[in-house]
Amino acid sequence: TQLLEQSPQFLSIQEGENLTVYCNSSSVFSSLQWYRQEPGEGPVLLVTVVTGGEVKKLKRLTFQFGDARKDSSLHITAAQPGDTGLYLCAGARGNYQLIWGAGTKLIIKP
Amino acid sequence: DADVTQTPRNRITKTGKRIMLECSQTKGHDRMYWYRQDPGLGLRLIYYSFDVKDINKGEISDGYSVSRQAQAKFSLSLESAIPNQTALYFCATSDFKGYGYTFGSGTRLTVV
Numbered sequence: 001t002q003l004l005e006q007s008p009q010f011l012s013i014q015e016g017e018n019l020t021v022y023c024n025s026s027s028v029f030s031s032l033q034w035y036r037q038e039p040g041e042g043p044v045l046l047v048t049v050v051t052g053g054e055v056k057k058l059k060r061l062t063f064q065f066g067d068a069r070k071d072s073s074l075h076i077t078a079a080q081p082g083d084t085g086l087y088l089c090a091g092a093r094g095n096y097q098l099i100w101g102a103g104t105k106l107i108i109k110p
Numbered sequence: 111d112a113d114v115t116q117t118p119r120n121r122i123t124k125t126g127k128r129i130m131l132e133c134s135q136t137k138g139h140d141r142m143y144w145y146r147q148d149p150g151l152g153l154r155l156i157y158y159s160f161d162v163k164d165i166n167k168g169e170i171s172d173g174y175s176v177s178r179q180a181q182a183k184f185s186l187s188l189e190s191a192i193p194n195q196t197a198l199y200f201c202a203t204s205d206f207k208g209y210g211y212t213f214g215s216g217t218r219l220t221v222v
Contacts, residue, residue, distance in 0.1 A: 040216070043211075088152070092208055
């Protein structure tokens with residue numbers, strides 16, 4: 001059972017376009033983490049959001065945690081080829097359990 | 111040096127062989143984890159350890175065992191490898207809050 005649904009699973013867009021990736025669940029999480037993974041490497045943490053409604057910005061990336069702490073979104077403005085990668089969200093439950101989404105594979109074409 | 115180092119990076123082994131994957135971290139964290147990644151399935155937890163004396167099974171521990179030799183070292187063993195254990199394996203560490211994991215670069219394991 002996939003407790004954390006990511007959409008879309010795959011996205012290919014042109015450089016300069018905007019995009020949004022979604023992470024949805026029926027479960028409440030104590031925190032939500034976003035990672036980016038490049039081929040042949042491990043996931044790298046981008047951000048952790050903890051409070052319902054929280055918005056964090058990382059240059060052209062904007063992360064939002066839903067008010068009910070069940071969902072999150074990642075918005076990229078003016079995407080660049082360097083943004084290409086697999087984006088993973090993970091929700092924390094309890095003091096150790098991290099529930100992972102299956103990922104969104106993003107390709108930014110020059 | 112990387113914060114989390116995994117060895118080997120790639121390994122091909124035969125069915126039935128015993129294999130050990132090693133992980134060391136320099137973050138000074140107590141918590142360490144082993145995951146496997148399969149296309150379309152995301153990351154699945156194999157084992158986790160909150161300190162040297164605390165080791166716990168994750169969601170897919172069958173066929174695997176672990177050893178926590180020190181705060182910085184956590185190894186994963188496949189006692190008798192089988193082809194469906196072919197996957198990417200990642201070691202990770204986190205602080206006690208678990209607000210962000212640091213991953214190693216992974217081991218690509220192929221069982222033939």
